[in-house]
Amino acid sequence: MSLQEKLYDLFLLDQQVRGLRTRLDAATRRLTLQDKKLAQLRQQQSELSDQFKHAQAEFATLEHQSTDAEERVAKLREQMNSVRNNKEYSAMLVEVNTLKDEKGKLEDQALGKMTAADELKARLGEIKTQVDNQAKLVESAKTEVQSAKDEVGVQLDETTSKREAAAAEMPGDILTTFERLADHYEGETLGQIEEQDRRRREYTCNGCYMELPIERVNAVMVKPDELITCPSCNRFLYIKQELKAEIGAK
Numbered sequence: 742m743s744l745q746e747k748l749y750d751l752f753l754l755d756q757q758v759r760g761l762r763t764r765l766d767a768a769t770r771r772l773t774l775q776d777k778k779l780a781q782l783r784q785q786q787s788e789l790s791d792q793f794k795h796a797q798a799e800f801a802t803l804e805h806q807s808t809d810a811e812e813r814v815a816k817l818r819e820q821m822n823s824v825r826n827n828k829e830y831s832a833m834l835v836e837v838n839t840l841k842d843e844k845g846k847l848e849d850q851a852l853g854k855m856t857a858a859d860e861l862k863a864r865l866g867e868i869k870t871q872v873d874n875q876a877k878l879v880e881s882a883k884t885e886v887q888s889a890k891d892e893v894g895v896q897l898d899e900t901t902s903k904r905e906a907a908a909a910e911m912p913g914d915i916l917t918t919f920e921r922l923a924d925h926y927e928g929e930t931l932g933q934i935e936e937q938d939r940r941r942r943e944y945t946c947n948g949c950y951m952e953l954p955i956e957r958v959n960a961v962m963v964k965p966d967e968l969i970t971c972p973s974c975n976r977f978l979y980i981k982q983e984l985k986a987e988i989g990a991k
């Protein structure tokens with residue numbers, strides 16, 4: 742096998758590995774995203790639950806205070822019945838009125854807290870639905886990751902070791918360039934030579950669509966153990982056997 746053919750093999754295997762990995766990566770990314778959303782919703786749920794408990798406790802305290810005031814009013818009224826002294830009676834009446842005012846305010850506050858607690862309860866109900874739905878999404882994302890693993894896992898391992906073997910066949914400096922190009926062009930490492938006009942000897946690189954100097958095209962044709970690059974995009978140039986045969990037969 743010529744160096745150009747070996748490189749082409751490596752290119753194909755590299756693309757297969759990338760394709761297989763893409764599916765698994767996409768599934769894993771989706772799971773991470775759904776997990777994050779679930780954590781955010783659970784955080785909101787826990788905050789709301791705290792607020793709800795707090796509002797309930799405040800409501801209970803206010804109610805208790807209001808009952809206290811009511812009991813004190815009842816007691817004072819009883820005492821007022823047995824008081825003979827006018828001055829004492831008036832003082833008690835003032836206190837009763839103050840307590841009634843206070844009780845009214847406490848009741849208003851308690852009502853406010855109860856409304857707030859009711860609203861929080863409704864929001865808690867909504868967020869619980871959201872959490873439940875999100876938990877289902879996380880479960881299905883997990884299933885997706887697992888099935889992606891089941892489907893591509895073995896194939897990915899096999900293709901990866903084939904790719905490693907093909908990479909080991911490459912001279913070190915070429916492999917380094919190949920890996921750099923592969924990362925840069927997301928696997929589109931090779932520029933295939935395309936014929937635009939045979940008579941006018943016009944050829945382009947299908948990686949960047951730029952016209953290629955004819956010397957480079959010739960070099961690819963006659964030096965299969967050398968790697969020629971496109972002067973515009975630096976991809977390794979590759980020519981299909983059919984085209985090579987056609988040009989050679991002219």
Ligand SMILES: [Zn+2]
Pocket residue numbers: 932946947948949950951971972973974975976
């Ligand atoms: Zn190019």
